Amino acid sequence: MQTQLAKGVQLTTVVSHQFKTNQIIVNFRAPLRRDTITKRALLSNLLETSAADYPDQRALANALAAMYGAAFGAGVSRKGPTHNLRLALTVANEQYLTTDQPLTHEAIQFLQNVILKPLVTGDQFDQPTFDRQVTNLKAAIKSVADDKQYYAAQRLNAALFQDEPAQQVPSYGTVADLETITAKELFTYYQSLLKDDQIDIIVMGDVDEAAVLAQWQAVGFTDRLTARPKPFYRHQNRRQYVENSEIQALSQAKLNLGYDLPVFYRGDHYYAALVFNELFGGSPLSKLFMNVREKASLAYYASSSLDTFRGVMKVQAGIDSKKHDQVLAIIGEQLTAIQNGDFTDELVDQLKLGLINDFESSLDSQRTFAIQALIDDLTQQSLPDAEWLQRIQAVTREQIIEVSKMVTLNDGFFLSGAQTCK
Amino acid sequence: MQVKKYEQFNESCFQTKLSNGLTVTMLPKAGFHKTYATFTTNYGSIDNTFVPAGGDELHRFPDGIAHFLEHKMFEKADHDAFQTFGEYGASANAFTSFTKTSYLFSATRNLKENLETLLDFVQDPYFTTQTVEKEKGIIGQEIEMYNDDPSWRLYFGMIGNLYPNHPLQYDIAGTTQSIAKITAEDLYAAYRTFYHPENMTLFIVGKLDPDEVLSWIEANQSAKTFADFKPIERKIPATAEDGHDIIPYRTIEMPVSRAKSIVGVKGLQPITAGMPALKYRAAVNVLLEMLFGDTSQNYLRLYDAGVIDDTFGYDFELQSGFNFLTFSGESDDPAKFDAAVIDVLENWQTAITGQEDLLALVKKEMIGRVVFMTNSLEAIANRYDQRLFGSVTLFDEPEVLNQLTLADVESVAGQLLKSQAISEYQIRPQAEELKKSEN
Known part of the structure; x- marks a missing residue:
């Protein structure tokens, strides 16, 4: 059931008996802007750890524990040209516990407290709490560089979107930004976020829809006067390969490649692109897995993934530093092979079956329903499950070849190892 | 088949032991689309010293052999088990821990075919000198990747402190030096010792009908013969009861x-x-x-x-x-x-x-x-x-x-x-x- 609580504020309830928990998600969506990314990331940390009713982490943790260990989290993500700040709360369904506590009602109340009554002194966020979260977020951002796979992916992303600063910066922000944001400025921004962001509330589980609706209607959300953010960002194809590299002390090198592939979510070529990606590097039956990893033993991992909200494909491989040229060549050969139709119909059928397995499996996760509802709202379209299956089945080998010819290698990042620390 | 009902959760668990010794446990989940199955042997990275099946003396095997064996199980003379699962739309995986090795798949369709694939590939070893040598490169890469991971190094550093005279301290995958020594004969010896149905369990949960699934498993297992099972002798070194061997x-x-x-x-x-x-x-x-x-x-x-x-x-x-x-x-x-x-x-x-x-x-x-x-x-x-x-x-x-x-x-x-x-x-x-x- 879907209800418009105000212009740009939507409540979606999904009733299901499959799960023994109920899940509530509140998503704030705004156009991705370079100057608000870090602010939103910091807000997510603040909202996750404090509120006026729960002034310190222990008070907040106690409230969650008292709801039979409700799981609460906040996070940020980028989707195309949008930035999403998301709060999620999962709570056990009381019918599987020996209690009369109205857990879902309490859970929604908790979320409303967190969102509407932040921990504020005067016109700014509580200073000590703010300072601590700035410190923690800085530390978290710095630590990301220790995860070499993530670091390499981040560097590739920055190269792919060199024309657009907002797309280059990670969705969790930068340390430099954190040096300049004040507790007052952030609270001012939060007030505008509450007023202007598109809000999606999704409640999923064995719930009383009318009661849920009444509880959210009571908040009195106001109409959003800003325009809906666009769902897609179009990557700029530069039609030539440029590789950046860096040497660090590590034993396994990382080679990340970025391609332009102008195919967008549920648009033209979309279903063929899904199958193409499975064939190229998205599955254990793929060309990259079979030939780069298995046959030639050149890599520990080698896979591809699509970003159909920005029109790019990425390849990530963990390799021996000395084998860079060989790996780059063999990855290129796999793409050429697909362009030349060098794959069997039987394999295509298996890849489709794999995609269908993934899709049907995802229906066993409560999160899937919320994520899909958010995407449907972003793109303003939806598709019944049966039709998704039918569209995958209908993909032909010619369509796969056509997609493979739309792919252009643009950027690479090579993080290689100097063997100094063993 | 024994049935245990969990009234509070509206769930039931079905369990039986087959005549060949394999313990089968099934837990149907209403409303789910997927079935998840794990086939597990009580054999992990710490079991590096044991009496091989048919032998009578303790033998020290190279560190990382259980994990190496897990990798090699998927490859057969004429096909790869990953491939077979792929053909039936399943996603398959395996993992080795300190004490266990598990093979698993999840699938929303073709449950019978996928279950048979799981049982058949784990119960049909195929190792040659050539395939064993090739695997050393792949696992060597895996070991190097873990070596770069500070969290992994931190965890194993602590285990090394707590268990300095115990095989727990060794990386589950071994080292590039230890796996270099592994031979096809070693893998067969480990396989015959630990992959007997008596030392294994099969756990299936999700979309399933227990009677139907059990009949498939019984038919599959009764068509295979296994040597008589003898209790496995492993040597795991004792550690000091007062903790004096701990590196502080x-x-x-x-x-x-x-x-x-x-x-x-x-x-x-x-x-x-x-x-x-x-x-x-x-x-x-x-x-x-x-x-x-x-x-x-x-x-x-x-x-x-x-x-x-x-x-x-x-x-x-x-x-x-x-x-x-x-x-x-x-x-x-x-x-x-x-x-x-x-x-x-x-x-x-x-x-x-x-x-x-x-x-x-x-x-x-x-x-x-x-x-x-x-x-x-x-x-x-x-x-x-x-x-x-x-x-x-x-x-x-x-x-x-x-x-x-x-x-x-x-x-x-x-x-x-x-x-x-x-x-x-x-x-x-x-x-x-x-x-x-x-x-």
Whole structure:
């Protein structure tokens, strides 16, 4: 059931008996802007750890524990040209516990407290709490560089979107930004976020829809006067390969490649692109897995993934530093092979079956329903499950070849190892 | 087939032991689209010294052999098992732990074909000198990747401190040197010793009809013959009961931006398998929550003082033959981090004695979390450990938690948190950072 609580504020309830928990998600969506990314990331940390009713982490943790260990989290993500700040709360369904506590009602109340009554002194966020979260977020951002796979992916992303600063910066922000944001400025921004962001509330589980609706209607959300953010960002194809590299002390090198592939979510070529990606590097039956990893033993991992909200494909491989040229060549050969139709119909059928397995499996996760509802709202379209299956089945080998010819290698990042620390 | 009903959860568990010795457990989940199956042998990385089936003397095998065997099981003379699963739309995987090796698949369609594929590929070894040599490159890459991972190094650094004379300290995958020695004959010897149905379990959860699935399994198994099973003789070195062999402190340097620290506590007393093990684990987990959980006094105090932050975490590892606690986190001052953690451990009474309300809150939280896990087929399957807990499943845990008293928690704390069982390990940033070159 879907209800418009105000212009740009939507409540979606999904009733299901499959799960023994109920899940509530509140998503704030705004156009991705370079100057608000870090602010939103910091807000997510603040909202996750404090509120006026729960002034310190222990008070907040106690409230969650008292709801039979409700799981609460906040996070940020980028989707195309949008930035999403998301709060999620999962709570056990009381019918599987020996209690009369109205857990879902309490859970929604908790979320409303967190969102509407932040921990504020005067016109700014509580200073000590703010300072601590700035410190923690800085530390978290710095630590990301220790995860070499993530670091390499981040560097590739920055190269792919060199024309657009907002797309280059990670969705969790930068340390430099954190040096300049004040507790007052952030609270001012939060007030505008509450007023202007598109809000999606999704409640999923064995719930009383009318009661849920009444509880959210009571908040009195106001109409959003800003325009809906666009769902897609179009990557700029530069039609030539440029590789950046860096040497660090590590034993396994990382080679990340970025391609332009102008195919967008549920648009033209979309279903063929899904199958193409499975064939190229998205599955254990793929060309990259079979030939780069298995046959030639050149890599520990080698896979591809699509970003159909920005029109790019990425390849990530963990390799021996000395084998860079060989790996780059063999990855290129796999793409050429697909362009030349060098794959069997039987394999295509298996890849489709794999995609269908993934899709049907995802229906066993409560999160899937919320994520899909958010995407449907972003793109303003939806598709019944049966039709998704039918569209995958209908993909032909010619369509796969056509997609493979739309792919252009643009950027690479090579993080290689100097063997100094063993 | 034995049926155990869990009324509170509206679930039932079906279990039987086949004539060849294989234990089969099934848990149907209404409304689910997927079926998840794990086929597990009680054989892991610590089992490196054993009497090979048919032999009569202990033999020391190269470290990493259980994991190597797991990798090689998928490859057959004329096909790859991954491929076969792919043909039926399943996603397959395998993992090796200290004490177990598991092969698994999940699929929404073709359950019969996928189950048969799982049973057949694990029960049909094929190793040649050529395929074994080729695998060494792939696993060598895997080992190097883990070597670069500071969290992995931190964890194994601590295990090395707690178990210096025990195979637990070796990386599950071995080292590039140890795996270089593995031969096809070694793999066959390990296979014949540990992959007998009597030493294995099959756990299936999700969309399934127990009678139908059992009939498929029985038909598949009755068509195969297995040698008579003889109890497996493994040699796992004993470790000092008073903890005197524990290395109290080590530190290494790695290219990390912030120091990482881990404090470990070795369980010095053996734990009885079955329900006692389940109760012990529940009591320890409650103890940890009361000492360091986010509802504890300590957590807030240390967090606000900047001693711990969001990277702080703790874990209790309980497996057949060993158990230990770890507390880890990033810190600008790892010595201070360690001292604070050890202070809480050595003075556990402060946070536990008389804290009935906190106990009630923590129990509530943990019971709720069991309900969370019942949504996950993977959690239900991976929580099952016949060797350690017998036939109990996730759904037995709320009752165990319900019955826990403060006295139980205090008794476990007194038994586990001994000063001589505590150790520290730190990874510090390299003094001189390697010069970065870019082009």
